[in-house]
Amino acid sequence: MPAYEFPGGITPPERKDRSNQSPLRNAALPTQVTLPLKQHSGNPAIPCVAIDDRVQVGSLIAQRDGMVSSNLHASVSGTVTHISENAITIDADGLDRWQVLPSLDWRSEDHQTIIARLDSCGLVGLGGAGFPAYIKAQIADHHRIDTLVVNAAECEPYITADDLALRRYPTDIMEGAQMVARLCGAHQIVVGIEDNKPEAIHALREALSHFQKSDCQHPVSITMKVIETRYPSGGERQLIKKLLNLDVPSGGLPADVGVLCHNPGTLLAALYAVRDGKPLVERIVTLTGDAISKPGNYWVRLGTSVETLLQQVGVANQQLHQVIVGGPMMGLPLSTLDAPVIKTTNCLIAATREELPPTPSESPCIRCGACESACPVQLLPQQLHWYARAENDGTLEKLHLFDCIECGACSYVCPSYIPLVQEYRSAKQRIRIKRIETAKADHAKHRFEFRQARLAREDAEKQARRQARQAQSRQMSGSSKVADSATPVVDLRSLRIAQTAAKAAVRKAEKTLARAAAQDPSQRHDDLETQLATAQENLKAADTRLAEARATMAQQESP
Ligand code: SF4
Ligand code: SF4
Numbered sequence: 001m002p003a004y005e006f007p008g009g010i011t012p013p014e015r016k017d018r019s020n021q022s023p024l025r026n027a028a029l030p031t032q033v034t035l036p037l038k039q040h041s042g043n044p045a046i047p048c049v050a051i052d053d054r055v056q057v058g059s060l061i062a063q064r065d066g067m068v069s070s071n072l073h074a075s076v077s078g079t080v081t082h083i084s085e086n087a088i089t090i091d092a093d094g095l096d097r098w099q100v101l102p103s104l105d106w107r108s109e110d111h112q113t114i115i116a117r118l119d120s121c122g123l124v125g126l127g128g129a130g131f132p133a134y135i136k137a138q139i140a141d142h143h144r145i146d147t148l149v150v151n152a153a154e155c156e157p158y159i160t161a162d163d164l165a166l167r168r169y170p171t172d173i174m175e176g177a178q179m180v181a182r183l184c185g186a187h188q189i190v191v192g193i194e195d196n197k198p199e200a201i202h203a204l205r206e207a208l209s210h211f212q213k214s215d216c217q218h219p220v221s222i223t224m225k226v227i228e229t230r231y232p233s234g235g236e237r238q239l240i241k242k243l244l245n246l247d248v249p250s251g252g253l254p255a256d257v258g259v260l261c262h263n264p265g266t267l268l269a270a271l272y273a274v275r276d277g278k279p280l281v282e283r284i285v286t287l288t289g290d291a292i293s294k295p296g297n298y299w300v301r302l303g304t305s306v307e308t309l310l311q312q313v314g315v316a317n318q319q320l321h322q323v324i325v326g327g328p329m330m331g332l333p334l335s336t337l338d339a340p341v342i343k344t345t346n347c348l349i350a351a352t353r354e355e356l357p358p359t360p361s362e363s364p365c366i367r368c369g370a371c372e373s374a375c376p377v378q379l380l381p382q383q384l385h386w387y388a389r390a391e392n393d394g395t396l397e398k399l400h401l402f403d404c405i406e407c408g409a410c411s412y413v414c415p416s417y418i419p420l421v422q423e424y425r426s427a428k429q430r431i432r433i434k435r436i437e438t439a440k441a442d443h444a445k446h447r448f449e450f451r452q453a454r455l456a457r458e459d460a461e462k463q464a465r466r467q468a469r470q471a472q473s474r475q476m477s478g479s480s481k482v483a484d485s486a487t488p489v490v491d492l493r494s495l496r497i498a499q500t501a502a503k504a505a506v507r508k509a510e511k512t513l514a515r516a517a518a519q520d521p522s523q524r525h526d527d528l529e530t531q532l533a534t535a536q537e538n539l540k541a542a543d544t545r546l547a548e549a550r551a552t553m554a555q556q557e558s559p
Pocket of ligand 1: 364365366367368369370371372381382385410413414415416417418
């Protein structure tokens with residue numbers, strides 16, 4: 001299979017060898033965990049435990065709120081000691097007692113059972129914004145998916161979590177890919193991996209040759225494509241271009257070109273949730289940076305504090321300059337080491353000042369065009385810079401600001417040290433807030449419509465119950481004559497049309513919500529969820545009216 005090119009890109013120092021030289025290990029069991037209620041895109045989860053409750057590893061402690069949200073489970077066994085607006089704290093009992101769900105065979109279970117399992121286990125994408133995996137698994141409802149891309153590029157410097165997962169669990173990751181390919185209807189799986197991971201490539205080759213010998217167990221063909229190391233080849237659009245020569249349209253999703261992307265860690269967690277009934281309570285984290293003495297990759301329980309973790313790997317506090325969550329290109333500096341590891345924490349860099357020095361002061365733009373050459377999305381970073389500073393949001397949107405993947409390549413090459421990517425992040429946030437303000441008025445209207453739809457549905461159900469009671473009493477009195485004259489003539493055809501329209505409205509609302517959530521996962525989508533709930537209420541009412549009409553017809557026709 002040929003490799004195609006995406007534009008731009010950079011080759012920063014990789015610095016992966018500090019963490020990829022030692023085997024995957026388990027971090028020590030924490031004595032206390034603090035689990036934020038929002039570790040994913042969408043709404044925070046709602047606590048379903050109380051203080052002093054005893055929990056086991058895998059006990060449900062908070063339930064998802066709405067469609068774009070995610071369940072949360074205890075990551076240690078022990079006692080719930082604190083519940084705040086944002087997080088649940090558990091003191092561990094050190095016994096590490098687990099509570100897992102029954103094992104499922106993904107080859108024989110129906111899709112809905114598997115999707116419900118991903119949902120109940122709180123599965124989210126482990127590589128990016130933490131988008132709930134159960135929604136992504138339903139993508140085949142709205143899109144025809146041809147190809148599942150396993151995004152094993154892991155292109156950011158320092159991060160090696162997927163590399164180590166691939167070396168250690170290549171067969172499980174490929175089995176997870178088969179399971180997800182079956183769910184989304186993909187007929188091929190393409191693994192994209194950068195050529196700086198020779199051991200993972202070797203492990204994958206072995207696993208693939210094993211699969212080829214047992215075709216009936218793993219029916220979807222898998223191809224591995226080794227690509228050159230260039231940042232940001234792990235961006236979904238860039239990888240799809242590189243592997244399949246397909247262009248995801250501006251403002252669109254990979255699904256628009258028939259592709260679904262998952263990273264290896266997510267596929268592994270998905271398989272463990274389904275096959276082993278294991279909720280998402282731990283993940284692999286790269287612990288690296290010159291300020292620690294035992295860098296490497298560790299299985300870490302969610303909720304473990306960063307400080308505890310860094311102490312285990314020998315942090316030298318006097319040399320520590322900053323801790324970055326994620327990679328140096330897209331990650332963010334931590335303001336406190338009290339912060340816990342969450343579902344999306346793939347890397348912690350404990351950096352010294354010499355290693356990641358502060359950015360020099362900014363100077364004016366010299367219009368050199370380096371940023372434009374580096375941009376993998378072919379945006380105009382310099383123009384975006386001017387309009388972001390001027391807060392000219394209309395022009396920013398015309399220049400496709402929201403296509404910016406915040407890769408930081410433009411900032412990296414800028415000789416004037418202009419913090420371009422921060423400017424774009426702030427501009428996006430400002431525009432989102434404006435959109436939210438505008439949407440508030442619409443939301444009030446949609447809530448009113450939801451109330452009307454709920455009342456109509458309750459009315460239809462009341463009417464159906466009344467009709468059923470009347471029919472029963474007529475039956476008991478044996479008076480079918482009265483029934484004939486008392487029962488209105490039903491228009492089945494209109495009711496069927498109304499039901500079909502209501503079903504279409506639900507599908508449309510689901511699709512709109514899923515698309516909005518995928519495009520803008522960090523935001524709440526309350527209004528779209530209200531619109532979906534309204535459509536669902538209307539469908540329930542249409543179903544009830546049709547069922548009631550059919551029952552009436554049956555009575556009218558009975559001798
Ligand atoms: S790289 Fe920096 S200095 Fe050069 S054009 Fe872009 S913003 Fe201006
Ligand atoms: S941060 Fe945005 S504008 Fe800058 S190079 Fe990346 S995609 Fe282009």
